[in-house]
Amino acid sequence: MPSKTNNGVGIQVEDTKICVVMVGLPARGKSYIAQLAQRYLQWLSIPAATFNVGNYRRHDAPQPTADFFDFNNPEGERKRRAAAEAAVADMLAWFRTGGVVGILDATNSTKERRKWVMDTCAAHGIEVLFVESKCDDEEVIMANIRDVKLTSPDYRGQDPEAAAQDFRNRISHYEKVYKTINGDNDEDHYTYLKLMNVGKQVIINRIQDYLQSRIVYYLMNLHVRPRSVWLSRHGESLYNLSGRIGGDTLLSPRGEMYARKLPELVRESVGDDRPLTVWTSTLKRTIATARFLPPHYNQLQWKALDELDSGVCDGLTYQEIKDRYPEDFAARDEDKYNYRYRGGESYRDVVIRLEPIIMELERSEDILIVTHQAVLRCIYAYFMKKDQAKSPWMNVPLHTLIKLTPRAYGTEEVRYEAHIPAVSTWRGKGSTAKHENPTPESL
Amino acid sequence: MDTLLTAEIAANAPRYRRRSSTFIDSIHDVSEDHDMAPAQLYSTMSGRLFHSGRIAIVMVGPPARGKTHICVSMARYLQWLGVKTRIFHLGDYRRATIGPEGTLPDDYFFPDASPSSVILRQKILKKCREDIYAWLNHENGQVAIYDAVNPTASGRRSLAKEFGKHDVQTLFIESYVDNEQILHDNAINVKISSPDFAGMDRETAAKMYLKRIEMRIPVFETMDEPELNYIKMINAGQKFFYNNLSFNYLSHRIVFYLTNLHIKSRTTFFARAGTTAEEDSYKADAELSEEGRHYAKMMSETLLKHREQERLEQIAKGKPDEPLRPLSIWTSTRLRTIQTADYLKEKGYKVRQRSQMSQINPGVCEKMSERVIRQIYPEEVEKHALDPYHHRYPRAEFPRDEIIEIIPAAYQNEARRIRIPGLDPKMLSASPDDIRVPGSRPMSRPESGQMSPIPGGIGSPAEPLERSTERVINTSKDLVADKIHDEI
Numbered sequence: 004m005p006s007k008t009n010n011g012v013g014i015q016v017e018d019t020k021i022c023v024v025m026v027g028l029p030a031r032g033k034s035y036i037a038q039l040a041q042r043y044l045q046w047l048s049i050p051a052a053t054f055n056v057g058n059y060r061r062h063d064a065p066q067p068t069a070d071f072f073d074f075n076n077p078e079g080e081r082k083r084r085a086a087a088e089a090a091v092a093d094m095l096a097w098f099r100t101g102g103v104v105g106i107l108d109a110t111n112s113t114k115e116r117r118k119w120v121m122d123t124c125a126a127h128g129i130e131v132l133f134v135e136s137k138c139d140d141e142e143v144i145m146a147n148i149r150d151v152k153l154t155s156p157d158y159r160g161q162d163p164e165a166a167a168q169d170f171r172n173r174i175s176h177y178e179k180v181y182k183t184i185n186g187d188n189d190e191d192h193y194t195y196l197k198l199m200n201v202g203k204q205v206i207i208n209r210i211q212d213y214l215q216s217r218i219v220y221y222l223m224n225l226h227v228r229p230r231s232v233w234l235s236r237h238g239e240s241l242y243n244l245s246g247r248i249g250g251d252t253l254l255s256p257r258g259e260m261y262a263r264k265l266p267e268l269v270r271e272s273v274g275d276d277r278p279l280t281v282w283t284s285t286l287k288r289t290i291a292t293a294r295f296l297p298p299h300y301n302q303l304q305w306k307a308l309d310e311l312d313s314g315v316c317d318g319l320t321y322q323e324i325k326d327r328y329p330e331d332f333a334a335r336d337e338d339k340y341n342y343r344y345r346g347g348e349s350y351r352d353v354v355i356r357l358e359p360i361i362m363e364l365e366r367s368e369d370i371l372i373v374t375h376q377a378v379l380r381c382i383y384a385y386f387m388k389k390d391q392a393k394s395p396w397m398n399v400p401l402h403t404l405i406k407l408t409p410r411a412y413g414t415e416e417v418r419y420e421a422h423i424p425a426v427s428t429w430r431g432k433g434s435t436a437k438h439e440n441p442t443p444e445s446l
Numbered sequence: 447m448d449t450l451l452t453a454e455i456a457a458n459a460p461r462y463r464r465r466s467s468t469f470i471d472s473i474h475d476v477s478e479d480h481d482m483a484p485a486q487l488y489s490t491m492s493g494r495l496f497h498s499g500r501i502a503i504v505m506v507g508p509p510a511r512g513k514t515h516i517c518v519s520m521a522r523y524l525q526w527l528g529v530k531t532r533i534f535h536l537g538d539y540r541r542a543t544i545g546p547e548g549t550l551p552d553d554y555f556f557p558d559a560s561p562s563s564v565i566l567r568q569k570i571l572k573k574c575r576e577d578i579y580a581w582l583n584h585e586n587g588q589v590a591i592y593d594a595v596n597p598t599a600s601g602r603r604s605l606a607k608e609f610g611k612h613d614v615q616t617l618f619i620e621s622y623v624d625n626e627q628i629l630h631d632n633a634i635n636v637k638i639s640s641p642d643f644a645g646m647d648r649e650t651a652a653k654m655y656l657k658r659i660e661m662r663i664p665v666f667e668t669m670d671e672p673e674l675n676y677i678k679m680i681n682a683g684q685k686f687f688y689n690n691l692s693f694n695y696l697s698h699r700i701v702f703y704l705t706n707l708h709i710k711s712r713t714t715f716f717a718r719a720g721t722t723a724e725e726d727s728y729k730a731d732a733e734l735s736e737e738g739r740h741y742a743k744m745m746s747e748t749l750l751k752h753r754e755q756e757r758l759e760q761i762a763k764g765k766p767d768e769p770l771r772p773l774s775i776w777t778s779t780r781l782r783t784i785q786t787a788d789y790l791k792e793k794g795y796k797v798r799q800r801s802q803m804s805q806i807n808p809g810v811c812e813k814m815s816e817r818v819i820r821q822i823y824p825e826e827v828e829k830h831a832l833d834p835y836h837h838r839y840p841r842a843e844f845p846r847d848e849i850i851e852i853i854p855a856a857y858q859n860e861a862r863r864i865r866i867p868g869l870d871p872k873m874l875s876a877s878p879d880d881i882r883v884p885g886s887r888p889m890s891r892p893e894s895g896q897m898s899p900i901p902g903g904i905g906s907p908a909e910p911l912e913r914s915t916e917r918v919i920n921t922s923k924d925l926v927a928d929k930i931h932d933e934i
Contacts, residue, residue, distance in 0.1 A: 205688040210705055220702045223688075315731070343779060343799075346731045352779075366698060 030147035056109035060086035069172035246437030249317035310375035314347025398441035401425035506620035536594035618676035
């Protein structure tokens, strides 16, 4: 079958558009999955947005009781249908402005509703990937209910016990009409991913293309076991002292001090003796920084964690770069995320090569990463949802340990300072200073 | 006894063991370092990844389900990742034990087989498993793929238990087919070579073959063991079911590979960049020379002509007149490759710069003579001599680094070189042989499961290479369709 994105001479005229349609009862972690998928795609520069039907419904019914969700209540039914239509209409409008992956976050628990979404998307040339989260593990459901009753705007300001009871009633209304995807064997033509009990069992049906398989692979790597990720730059290096970028130099005496202090800092932050897995780059300064960590920590060197390759500018100071490549210097400040050093890399390139690292991070539990400024900015941007335009300008000080803990709605951050002085390697736009104090907005 | 002895001698002879334990596919051949194009994530002394333990991948499914083909593709992929992988086809052990003249008892696969059949079965299994353990324990093996029918749940449970005792994690992969068409197609293709069906028409032969499988293997239980880790691949990748109790890193990689395996067939062309004014310096990043530009034009024209010709050939073969699949061009971020693609860019084809495609950075040792390198980095030279393949000069990349970034692509290559008419050798800086296609080592074809269950095939026989001084383009089939055509 000829590709619909093909005008006959083999030149691509348009890109794939995918609507990820969440399916599942309330309190099954749908919004959590949607949020992570969106963050991951955006981090890869794929335009992605989430359309939460609940938000649309709240316009008309800000704090409805469970009766509203009784499928025999025509008024509730009408309003919920209108909310779904409004969300889908907005999503279609967003696709027209260049969106690539739209995530429709709703229960979509009936076959009729799914068929309607499928037909609407198909009419607009949008591929549909259903993602169902199915769960019968009471513990997970209870945890989600507790979470919802604390955070959902539907129950704001209400008595927590009454809210929990009402929410359970709401779920039971949904349970009456809920049909799992292809439960009756008549939805086998859909492309879908079904995650049962947080990925313990998975069904993948009719994956069509690479982007879909990429999303599916990412979602399969997610887990909800509690864990943290620790990030640290290497200790101050000799090049840091002289204000040169790149290189493969060893640590300065103060950098050495940080390396010796790091085990203590990590223990304080971890709180117990459980071992972490340590990832470093292949450059000497990160390996040297990690070398005093306890021997029962596994250590891995990843080429992908090496510092942004500054090509012809490697080993120069910013002043030298400005003198020798004035146009490049200006171009980089103009668009630091996309600027690619001659013969080297851009931040965007770094993100692409970090993708397997992120996949691996999502799959793993406690990890300590010792890496470099640009790489750390990219990893941090993934967890903290930092904007591409801003993340390359972020200040990530030397001799500081950052602890990131993923939570249901966002990532928690704690910083531990080693209190060992180091030069600042932060640089403001246009500046060629060797060491400059970061401005407040770069923090 | 005699044949068994011969088989045993063959299987135990060190040279044979190094070549292949199974004789049916060449992925076990110990290749020269420079032939390899794996993309190991990191290297260890043992050759094993240490954030993944030792794994036995156990295939499940009756014949004609494409098991062997899945094994071979998967092993090639894992080896490309730098994971020590070997396939153990139980069928080989069976053939070796019975000998060329011997016949298998009729009840060999029956659950209620006669005592003599059970003894024979156990003998064959024992030999195969001993080989698996020997390889894992003494040859630093990491992934052993055990290719057999494994028809019963109880058999699979005890297998997982036994591997567990040896500290090996088990992952079952079942190829489940209930689509008659796929079964039938597989049977036709598997059977073509068998003398049993000589003179019979293909349809009859296929039906007979499937019937025979049913009779020989009367009991087959599809996987439904909640306590085992397994992947069920349904109808050649149309659907997957995963029972994931404790999938580890490699299991996830395999899952991703398998989901991509069936996607779409496509062709990949590789071409070198034209020559530049300053040929030798990595850092200079020079523009194309006059010859380089001329080459770029000729190469592009040849490529477009080739595509058109292929289309016409398809039409001539009676296939419908379909438009060509979109062609997108990936270059490295180096000027010479970008400029080599300029001609195609002007024609309106989408050109993407991908930093992963860049030439290997020679690091600080670029343009130094060996003597100088020896003086400055005596330790590095020593390390390099010990392990030239894994060793990395300071700041340089080693060959593996170059490939790691393109892991998502599932390489199933059928290499063919295309001649560029009238190409002057000086238009290329070095021999076109310098193009290395990941995973393109020619592989002999497996004896069983010759045909892939995957529509369009997951692999085709390698055509003999046409050697000529001017060839620059390879074709390879069935890469993952990258519809994003973009930065990821």
